Amino acid sequence: MERREGEETVVAENGSTQENPKDGSICGFDSLHRLLQASLSPQLFQEVSRMLLGLNCGKEVEPITLQRPIKALSSKHNFDLQAFSFSADRESLRGPRIVRVGLIQNSVALPTTAPFLNQREGIFQKLIPMIDAAGSSGVNILCLQEAWTMPFAFCTREKKWCEFAEQIDGESTSFLQQFAQKYNMVIISPILERDLNHGETLWNTAVIIGNHGNIIGKHRKNHIPRVGDFNESTYYMEGNTSHPVFETAYGKIAVNICYGRHHPLNWLAFGLNGAEIVFNPSATVGELSEPMWPIEARNAAIANSYFVGSINRVGTEVFPHPFTSGDGKPQHSNFGHFYGSSHFSAPDASCTPSLSRCKDGLLISDMDLNLCRQLKDKWGFRMTARYEVYSDLLARYMKQDFEPQVISDPLLHKSAQVLP
Amino acid sequence: MERREGEETVVAENGSTQENPKDGSICGFDSLHRLLQASLSPQLFQEVSRMLLGLNCGKEVEPITLQRPIKALSSKHNFDLQAFSFSADRESLRGPRIVRVGLIQNSVALPTTAPFLNQREGIFQKLIPMIDAAGSSGVNILCLQEAWTMPFAFCTREKKWCEFAEQIDGESTSFLQQFAQKYNMVIISPILERDLNHGETLWNTAVIIGNHGNIIGKHRKNHIPRVGDFNESTYYMEGNTSHPVFETAYGKIAVNICYGRHHPLNWLAFGLNGAEIVFNPSATVGELSEPMWPIEARNAAIANSYFVGSINRVGTEVFPHPFTSGDGKPQHSNFGHFYGSSHFSAPDASCTPSLSRCKDGLLISDMDLNLCRQLKDKWGFRMTARYEVYSDLLARYMKQDFEPQVISDPLLHKSAQVLP
Numbered sequence: 045m046e047r048r049e050g051e052e053t054v055v056a057e058n059g060s061t062q063e064n065p066k067d068g069s070i071c072g073f074d075s076l077h078r079l080l081q082a083s084l085s086p087q088l089f090q091e092v093s094r095m096l097l098g099l100n101c102g103k104e105v106e107p108i109t110l111q112r113p114i115k116a117l118s119s120k121h122n123f124d125l126q127a128f129s130f131s132a133d134r135e136s137l138r139g140p141r142i143v144r145v146g147l148i149q150n151s152v153a154l155p156t157t158a159p160f161l162n163q164r165e166g167i168f169q170k171l172i173p174m175i176d177a178a179g180s181s182g183v184n185i186l187c188l189q190e191a192w193t194m195p196f197a198f199c200t201r202e203k204k205w206c207e208f209a210e211q212i213d214g215e216s217t218s219f220l221q222q223f224a225q226k227y228n229m230v231i232i233s234p235i236l237e238r239d240l241n242h243g244e245t246l247w248n249t250a251v252i253i254g255n256h257g258n259i260i261g262k263h264r265k266n267h268i269p270r271v272g273d274f275n276e277s278t279y280y281m282e283g284n285t286s287h288p289v290f291e292t293a294y295g296k297i298a299v300n301i302c303y304g305r306h307h308p309l310n311w312l313a314f315g316l317n318g319a320e321i322v323f324n325p326s327a328t329v330g331e332l333s334e335p336m337w338p339i340e341a342r343n344a345a346i347a348n349s350y351f352v353g354s355i356n357r358v359g360t361e362v363f364p365h366p367f368t369s370g371d372g373k374p375q376h377s378n379f380g381h382f383y384g385s386s387h388f389s390a391p392d393a394s395c396t397p398s399l400s401r402c403k404d405g406l407l408i409s410d411m412d413l414n415l416c417r418q419l420k421d422k423w424g425f426r427m428t429a430r431y432e433v434y435s436d437l438l439a440r441y442m443k444q445d446f447e448p449q450v451i452s453d454p455l456l457h458k459s460a461q462v463l464p
Numbered sequence: 465m466e467r468r469e470g471e472e473t474v475v476a477e478n479g480s481t482q483e484n485p486k487d488g489s490i491c492g493f494d495s496l497h498r499l500l501q502a503s504l505s506p507q508l509f510q511e512v513s514r515m516l517l518g519l520n521c522g523k524e525v526e527p528i529t530l531q532r533p534i535k536a537l538s539s540k541h542n543f544d545l546q547a548f549s550f551s552a553d554r555e556s557l558r559g560p561r562i563v564r565v566g567l568i569q570n571s572v573a574l575p576t577t578a579p580f581l582n583q584r585e586g587i588f589q590k591l592i593p594m595i596d597a598a599g600s601s602g603v604n605i606l607c608l609q610e611a612w613t614m615p616f617a618f619c620t621r622e623k624k625w626c627e628f629a630e631q632i633d634g635e636s637t638s639f640l641q642q643f644a645q646k647y648n649m650v651i652i653s654p655i656l657e658r659d660l661n662h663g664e665t666l667w668n669t670a671v672i673i674g675n676h677g678n679i680i681g682k683h684r685k686n687h688i689p690r691v692g693d694f695n696e697s698t699y700y701m702e703g704n705t706s707h708p709v710f711e712t713a714y715g716k717i718a719v720n721i722c723y724g725r726h727h728p729l730n731w732l733a734f735g736l737n738g739a740e741i742v743f744n745p746s747a748t749v750g751e752l753s754e755p756m757w758p759i760e761a762r763n764a765a766i767a768n769s770y771f772v773g774s775i776n777r778v779g780t781e782v783f784p785h786p787f788t789s790g791d792g793k794p795q796h797s798n799f800g801h802f803y804g805s806s807h808f809s810a811p812d813a814s815c816t817p818s819l820s821r822c823k824d825g826l827l828i829s830d831m832d833l834n835l836c837r838q839l840k841d842k843w844g845f846r847m848t849a850r851y852e853v854y855s856d857l858l859a860r861y862m863k864q865d866f867e868p869q870v871i872s873d874p875l876l877h878k879s880a881q882v883l884p
Contacts (some may be wrong), residue, residue, distance in 0.1 A: 076515050083504055095496050096516075098755030254873045261871040267848050282850060287857070291872040306845055308728035308767050309854040316861055317868040335518030335813035336766050343763035346756050347728050393755035425726055428687050430702060434729040435862050437707070438855035441736055448737040451681040452711040453674045 071381060071402035072330075078397075098342070098393040103131050105396055108410065114177050121173040123150075124405030127181070128388070128396045130351075132412035141413040143294045145321060145351075146183035148174050148192075149386045150404040151359030156195045160207055164193050168219055174406050175220075179227030181408055184255070184294040187232040189357045190302050190325040191248065192216075194236065199273035199379050200363050206279065209238035209246050212262055217251055225257035230292045232299060234325040236280075237264070246280040250299040250325065252290045260290050265301035266310055272332050273369050273379060274303070287313035295320045295413045302326040305340045305354075308347070315348030320413045323353045329380035337385060338398075345389035349419040349426070351411050358384035358404060391419040491801060491822035492750075498817075518762070518813040523551050525816055528830065534597050541593040543570075544825030547601070548808070548816045550771075552832035561833040563714045565741060565771075566603035568594050569806045570824040571779030576615045580627055584613050588639055594826050595640075599647030601828055604675070604714040607652040609777045610722050610745040611668065612636075614656065619693035619799050620783050626699065629658035629666050632682055637671055645677035650712045652719060654745040656700075657684070666700040670719040670745065672710045680710050685721035686730055692752050693789050693799060694723070707733035715740045715833045722746040725760045725774075728767070735768030740833045743773045749800035757805060758818075765809035769839040769846070771831050778804035778824060811839040 073079045076096070081089050097105055108127035118125035134140065153166030171188070178186045190196075193216045197205035210216055216235055224231045230253065237249035248265035264283025268276050287310070289298045298319035304310040305324050314322050324341055328334075341354040359382055366375035385398040388409045399405035420426055440446055493499045497516070501509050517525055528547035538545035554560065573586030591608075598606050610616075613636045617625035630636055636655055644651045650673065657669035668685035684703025688696050707730070709718045718739035724730040725744050734742050744761055748754075761774040779802055786795035805818040808829045819825035840846055860866055 073511065076512065079508070079512065080500075083508055085503075088499070088503055091493065092496065092499065095754075098759075252871075254875055256875045256878060258873070258875055260873045266853075267850065270844050270848070271842060282848075286853070286869055289868060289870050291870050291876065293873065293876060296870070303848070306767060306843065307849055308732060308763075309849065309851075312728060313854065313857055316857065318870060335515075339518075339759055339762045339766065339813065342759045343728075346759065347726060393759065422691060423726065424690050428690070428702075428723070429727055429729065430687065431729075431858055432862055433686075433706070434733065435855070435858035437733055437736065438851055438858060442852055442855050449706055449708050450711050450716070450738060451672075451708050453678070453680045453713065455674055455676045455678055456711065456713060458676060 071383075074400050074402055075385070075398050093397075097395055097397065103392060103394055105130060105394055108408065110181055110408070114181050117173050117177045117180075118406070121170075122403065123174055124400040124403050125177065126397065126399060126405070127408035129410040130388070130390045130394065130412070130415065132415035133418055135414055135418075138414060141295065142410055143184045143413060144182050144408060144410050145353060145388070146178040146181070146186040147323075147353050147355045147386045147388070147399075147407045148178070148186065148188050148405070149355055149358050149384045149399055150174070150189065150192070151357065151382075152195050152361060156197070156361060156363050163195070164208065164215070167193060168216075170404070174404065175223050177406055178408065179223060179229055183227070183229055183408060185230040185232070185292065185297060185321070187299075187323040187325060187353055187355060188234060189355045190234045190327045191236050192234060192325075192357075195361045195363070196327040196357065196379065196382070197361075197363060198276045198279055200365065200367050201275050201278050202365065206236070206246060209236040211238055211240060212249070212251055213259060214238075217253065217259065220253055221257040224253045224255060228255045230255050230294055230297070232297070232323055232325070234299070234301060237262070247283060248276065248280055248301055249283075250301060250323075252292070252297075252299075255293050260292065261288060263288050263299045263301070265304060267304045267307050269303040272329075272371075273367070287317050289314060289317040289319045298322045300324050300344075302328065305344070306336070308344070311344035311348055315350060319348075319350050320416050321351045321353060321411070322348075323355070325355045327357045327382060330383045331380055334383055334385075337383070341387070342389040342393065342395055345391050345395075346393050347425065349391040349416050349423070351391065351413075351416070352389040353386075354389070355386045356384055357382040358400070358402065391416055491803075494820050494822055495805070495818050513817075517815055517817065523812060523814055525550060525814055528828065530601055530828070534601050537593050537597045538826070541590075542823065543594055544820040544823050545597065546817065546819060546825070547828035549830040550808070550810045550814065550832070550835065552835035553838055555834055555838075558834060561715065562830055563604045563833060564602050564828060564830050565773060565808070566598040566601070566606040567743075567773050567775045567806045567808070567819075567827045568598070568606065568608050568825070569775055569778050569804045569819055570594070570609065570612070571777065571802075572615050572781060576617070576781060576783050583615070584628065584635070587613060590824070594824065595643050597826055598828065599643060599649055603647070603649055603828060605650040605652070605712065605717060605741070607719075607743040607745060607773055607775060608654060609775045610654045610747045611656050612654060612745075612777075615781045615783070616747040616777065616799065616802070617781075617783060618696045618699055620785065620787050621695050621698050622785065626656070626666060629656040631658055631660055632669070632671055633679060637673065637679065640673055641677040644673045644675060648675045650675050650714055650717070652717070652743055652745070654719070654721060657682070667703060668696065668700055668721055669703075670721060670743075672712070672717075672719075675713050680712065681708060683708055683719045683721070685724060687724045687727050689723040692749075692791075693787070707737050709734060709737040709739045718742045720744045720764075722748065725764070726756070728764070731764035731768055735770060739768075739770050740836050741771040741773060741831070742768075744775065746774065746776045747802060748776055750803045751800055754803055754805075757803070761807075762809040762813065762815055765811050765815075766813050767845065769811040769836050769843070771811065771833075771836070772809040773806075774809070775806045776804055777802040778820070778822065811836055
């Protein structure tokens with residue numbers, strides 16, 4: 045088994061990527077944005093990227109220039125570094141509430157056959173320059189990817205990987221608390237949690253570390269997939285923390301972990317509880333979900349009038365023992381390509397370009413949280429939502445004798461029916 | 465005031481459009497898909513369009529070749545004509561349930577200063593070749609655009625335009641019933657409804673005409689906008705028909721009218737009632753909503769495991785009396801550009817290219833309704849949705865004393881707060 049290193053993928057000038065010489069895996073092109081930038085005339089690229097990034101009405105997503113030492117970190121440690129700023133109107137009765145937010149995506153550091161302690165320590169070490177880059181850039185809130193301390197081993201159905209589970213105040217939290225304190229930065233740390241007080245129950249959990257290094261609280265993943273190789277329901281159950289919004293020094297934030305992004309009700313609940321930024325730390329592979337990736341987060345940002353930060357891990361993880369995928373294909377030990385592509389979406393339907401599909405990255409964005417209320421006032425989605433209708437519908441739907449509201453064509457029997 | 469005719473816009477070879485010589489309005493490029501097709505190498509275009517159309521895992525959206533007389537109708541009457549086919553797996557215990565579905569987008573036929581009777585008759589006449597093209601192509605279900613019998617005059621706040629309102633069995637329904645019968649075709653007809661039995665109440669309503677020309681039922685728009693020039697709340701109120709699904713000869717269909725597409729709960733409700741295709745007849749303009757247009761319908765199709773057919777009218781409508789828009793800009797009589805771009809979205813996250821942004825059009829797509837269940841079985845969104853959690857949340861949210869679930873950082877007072 046070869047070592048997998050997303051960061052060693054070669055990115056060509058035209059935005060396409062070459063084969064990884066170590067294991068022959070192909071990441072494909074680096075990012076749609078860069079691919080189009082390299083291929084279209086500047087004028088046409090501007091028009092197309094405005095369409096794709098949802099820019100309109102004079103709104104811009106402006107690149108931010110970071111200081112040279114931070115760029116140097118990115119070059120030295122070979123991670124993608126991009127920074128943007130969303131625009132918002134100035135208000136008369138409130139000052140702007142601009143926060144700088146960061147997302148980190150990364151591949152694992154060592155082969156999955158290495159001792160677990162080394163694997164975790166390897167990830168800690170490779171994250172340090174990226175966290176330093178975020179902190180030195182003045183990032184106020186930083187979010188890491190789902191289960192960032194370990195390979196995404198749930199595909200294997202092997203219980204050995206549960207050893208990576210930690211308590212809320214475990215090693216990874218301690219590791220991050222020093223950076224939170226040093227940089228006065230809120231850090232969201234999604235880990236596999238071991239709940240000692242409830243019989244060693246495992247959860248998929250985001251720990252919210254405050255900007256003084258304190259633990260503010262936790263959120264446990266609400267919706268667990270049973271699709272493809274995402275055998276997470278083998279390991280842990282649906283979360284029991286409901287939809288908490290964390291009031292931090294830099295605004296009200298929430299965490300919609302991975303598969304929860306497919307559930308509009310989950311996004312809605314964080315919105316009803318007042319979230320201004322919702323993070324979606326994920327681990328998902330190209331074959332399965334890439335067509336959905338640019339859609340769901342942006343829709344959530346629009347529908348709920350908040351910002352969304354989407355993170356996907358990157359690279360291909362190969363496991364010691366082959367497994368089957370319930371698709372009739374032969375056993376294999378490769379989970380498929382985690383396609384990165386982390387990005388931010390805004391409530392005005394705009395979004396940033398995405399990080400690389402192939403390498404580690406830090407994405408930074410400035411956002412004025414006032415934009416959330418501005419969009420609520422403009423579009424009025426909360427006020428026109430008629431929640432009472434849906435409260436009633438869901439209450440009826442939960443009953444065994446629920447009958448859908450169907451109006452049948454009385455002439456159905458006369459028809460040349462397509463229905464069987 | 466000049467006559468507005470989207471169909472006279474000149475579409476250049478490179479997909480861009482020229483100025484309309486009649487009123488100087490600029491539609492912009494014809495469609496993103498065509499713009500990229502004309503600008504990228506064939507190989508690169510294929511890669512990019514696969515990303516943008518959400519094609520993956522061997523799924524394709526294949527063009528369908530229509531018969532020459534149908535293409536001739538499109539050339540003669542200068543409407544965009546495109547046809548595609550979504551793919552689905554063959555099942556062992558059910559035959560395929562392939563239906564052919566059509567969407568029509570159009571500009572108005574006459575200036576808004578013409579006698580109302582002529583305006584409506586003009587639209588009837590210009591639609592005939594498009595409906596004939598749909599019927600002759602074997603379309604099973606055809607949907608027209610929102611309030612298709614009239615200009616979208618609600619921006620004016622003038623009550624004179626209410627004259628266009630009709631009863632469910634009015635002139636426009638009679639007009640369409642003949643085509644439904646002739647072509648054995650279900651037709652969805654979104655009109656401004658006048659409800660004589662309830663004191664002349666006005667509604668924004670879709671009439672469902674069965675394939676024998678019978679009226680199956682109606683649905684009234686659930687959510688009414690109060691944004692920009694969309695002054696529809698001046699004219700009619702939120703619908704009282706809830707979320708009916710119509711069981712037709714060709715499958716279970718529902719209608720989410722216009723602004724309802726911004727409400728994930730509205731989409732959800734049609735899904736819970738069993739819809740397999742949800743139509744979204746709309747009237748919306750570029751400045752306001754174009755960045756959201758490619759996102760919301762596709763998200764609904766993914767989240768609810770059904771097909772979506774999105775329709776937007778096309779062209780710029782100019783009204784006799786100028787009006788202001790609550791944006792501090794001077795009065796004007798032009799509603800802005802309705803950008804067409806009608807398209808289909810599938811539950812597997814794929815979608816068709818969109819119709820023109822500038823001219824009338826008929827979009828046809830074949831879809832195997834079995835794909836809906838296939839995606840439900842694959843992704844399990846219905847089963848992992850935890851509706852009981854949200855039923856409870858919405859019930860609590862409706863109460864005056866609802867308190868959001870917020871966990872505040874106990875060290876918040878220590879922080880250099882961004883919050884005011």
